[in-house]
Amino acid sequence: MSVAIALFTRDLRVHDNPVLxxxxxxxxxxxxxxxxxxxxxxxxxxxxxxxxxxxxxxxxDGELRARGGSLVVRRGAVVDExxxxxxxxxxxSVHLAEDVSRYSRGREQSLRDRLNGAxxxxxxxxxxxxxxxxxxxxxxxxxxxxxxxxxxxxxxxRNPLPAPRSLSLPPIRSDAVPGAKELSAxxxxxxxxxxxxxxxxxxLRDWLDGPIDSYARDNDNLAADAxxxxxxxxxxxxxxxxxxxxxxxxxxxxxxxxxxxLAWRDFHHQVLAARPDAAWSDYRRRTAAGPSDEKAVAAWxxxxxxxxxxxxxxxxxRAEGWMPGRARLITASFLAKxxxxxxxxxxxxxxHWLVDADLANNQLNWQWVAGTGTDTRPNRVLNPLRQADRxxxxxxxxxxxxxxxxxLPGARIHRPWRENVDPATYPVPIIDCVGR
Numbered sequence: 001m002s003v004a005i006a007l008f009t010r011d012l013r014v015h016d017n018p019v020l021x022x023x024x025x026x027x028x029x030x031x032x033x034x035x036x037x038x039x040x041x042x043x044x045x046x047x048x049x050x051x052x053x054x055x056x057x058x059x060x061d062g063e064l065r066a067r068g069g070s071l072v073v074r075r076g077a078v079v080d081e082x083x084x085x086x087x088x089x090x091x092x093s094v095h096l097a098e099d100v101s102r103y104s105r106g107r108e109q110s111l112r113d114r115l116n117g118a119x120x121x122x123x124x125x126x127x128x129x130x131x132x133x134x135x136x137x138x139x140x141x142x143x144x145x146x147x148x149x150x151x152x153x154x155x156x157x158r159n160p161l162p163a164p165r166s167l168s169l170p171p172i173r174s175d176a177v178p179g180a181k182e183l184s185a186x187x188x189x190x191x192x193x194x195x196x197x198x199x200x201x202x203x204l205r206d207w208l209d210g211p212i213d214s215y216a217r218d219n220d221n222l223a224a225d226a227x228x229x230x231x232x233x234x235x236x237x238x239x240x241x242x243x244x245x246x247x248x249x250x251x252x253x254x255x256x257x258x259x260x261x262l263a264w265r266d267f268h269h270q271v272l273a274a275r276p277d278a279a280w281s282d283y284r285r286r287t288a289a290g291p292s293d294e295k296a297v298a299a300w301x302x303x304x305x306x307x308x309x310x311x312x313x314x315x316x317x318r319a320e321g322w323m324p325g326r327a328r329l330i331t332a333s334f335l336a337k338x339x340x341x342x343x344x345x346x347x348x349x350x351x352h353w354l355v356d357a358d359l360a361n362n363q364l365n366w367q368w369v370a371g372t373g374t375d376t377r378p379n380r381v382l383n384p385l386r387q388a389d390r391x392x393x394x395x396x397x398x399x400x401x402x403x404x405x406x407x408l409p410g411a412r413i414h415r416p417w418r419e420n421v422d423p424a425t426y427p428v429p430i431i432d433c434v435g436r
Contacts, residue, residue: 002027003089003170007082007096008034008071009104011125011237012056013197014063016160018122023095029170032064033085036075036175041183048321048355050184052194056236057177059196069167073175079110086115089170093118097125097237100273101359127266128241129155131273141274143374145267152263160243189321192355200233208247215254220326222312223396227324228258231356234265241265261325265361271374272360279363280344282372289370290340299430300335301349303401306429308414309388310334312401319401321355326391329369333382336370338433343370384433388414402426 004027006020012034014020023030034057041050061071074081082094094111098121111119123130133155135142142148180188195203207228218226233239241262249255272278299305303314313327323331328350335346347366351357367373371380388411392398395413399406404425405413412419416426 001029001168001170003029003031003091005031005033005082005085005089005091005094007094008032008060009097009237010099010235011097011240012060013200013238013240014060014067014163015197015201016240016243017163017237018125018161019095019097020164021161022120022122023093024164024167026093026095027091029089029168030069030164031072031085031089031091031170031172032060032069032167033072033074033082034060035078035081036073036178036183037078038076039078041178042185045184046352046357047180047184047186047188048192048353049357050186051180051188051192052232052236052355054178054180054183055194055199056196056238059198059238061177063163063197064167067164067167069169070174071177072169072172073177075175075178078107079114082111083114085172086118089172091118093120095120095122097121098123098131099126100131100269100276102276102279105276124158124242125240126237127269128152128157128245128262129266129270131270133266133270141270142267143271144376145264145374148267148270149260149263152266157242157245160240160246189319189353189355191320193320194355195233195238196236197233197238200230200238203228203230203233204239204244204247212248212258213252213254216257217254219257219324220391222309222324222326222392223394223400225324229322232322235356235358265358267374268360268364271364278367278373279359283364283367283374284372284378286371286378289336289342293339293341296339296430297335297341297345299427300331300339300341300346304427305334306417306427307334307384307388307433308395308398308402308405308416308426309384309392312392312398315401317350317353321353326387327397328365330382330384330387330391332366332369334384336366337381338384338431343367343372385414 004023006023011017064070108121218224234241245259245262248259250259303311305311310331313323313331316323332346335341336343343366347363350362364373368375371378395411398413405416408419
């Protein structure tokens with residue numbers, strides 16, 4: 001019987017998975033393969049993502065078993081293990097998802113070099129569109145979001161693919177599905193939530209069943225917690241971004257606003273595809289950062305800057321491994337613009353703690369804030385006090401994460417230096433943003 005390999009990377013799902021569908025169509029039997037990459041774990045896999053990944057792999061295995069298959073797990077160098085399975089099963093083809101990082105592209109090229117014409121890479125799996133969506137001007141990518149969004153909105157998208165009804169697995173050895181402790185030696189955030197495809201689809205169903213209707217109005221309201229919380233499921237591919245876009249009603253204001261966020265995700269992927277160095281180098285050179293200030297950086301990381309709106313976001317990051325987009329913008333601007341520290345310091349901190357940390361989105365959002373990226377207003381500064389007054393007017397978000405200030409009423413919590421708060425209880429501001 002003919003055999004095809006479906007190599008799972010950042011597409012840990014059976015629903016609307018072009019890789020799994022193509023493999024099932026190409027052969028009588030399918031090997032759903034995941035390789036625990038010795039180059040990434042445990043030393044380089046942050047604990048929050050390790051715990052989420054372990055849960056996602058377990059749920060993926062459950063979905064595959066419900067269809068007569070199972071997740072085949074190997075440990076080692078990815079290309080070596082794929083080649084080994086390829087030879088063991090006599091497979092005719094290997095299928096994997098298109099991705100844009102330097103590591104992903106190197107992995108794909110190495111597989112092609114090793115297995116000649118047997119490797120098939122599928123777009124529209126990690127993102128809703130191919131990274132090759134380029135402007136008609138002849139340039140290799142869109143450098144500004146607005147024209148990209150127009151092209152993205154008009155781009156053809158396939159209909160979501162059904163999950164295979166059944167799968168046949170050839171005789172093959174498999175290691176155990178890895179647990180979180182194998183993937184990372186560190187401790188996760190105490191309030192971290194994890195899941196996989198089964199969990200993600202339930203969350204998506206609940207989100208579309210009503211909460212999305214207030215997204216346009218409330219997504220920046222920090223106290224409302226009015227975002228979808230689907231970002232980690234999208235990062236690990238437990239949800240298909242194509243299916244999500246298809247299921248969102250973009251004729252409504254909130255539906256369009258939510259789809260726009262998915263477009264930003266695709267936008268950053270196409271920028272990184274064209275400029276892979278932007279993961280750690282300035283996309284556009286701007287005014288250099290100020291001198292390194294380790295004490296200020298440590299205060300920012302620990303949520304002890306003296307600006308409650310900043311500190312609340314940083315403490316939520318440590319506690320949950322997540323924070324809403326508005327809090328990410330505020331905290332990032334404070335480090336890069338107010339403290340004038342190099343954006344790479346903040347990006348690395350976010351990569352460690354965020355469960356949804358995606359190289360394209362994390363790095364390029366940081367560059368956007370720092371003024372080295374695609375922002376058409378590179379000199380903008382988000383004043384933390386103005387942001388607090390606008391997006392947490394009653395102080396409820398700050399009160400949730402800074403219990404030492406919970407006694408301060410209403411918006412007065414945002415300026416504790418006016419309330420005679422003991423500096424031993426909460427620090428004075430590390431810089432002066434009051435007059436800005």
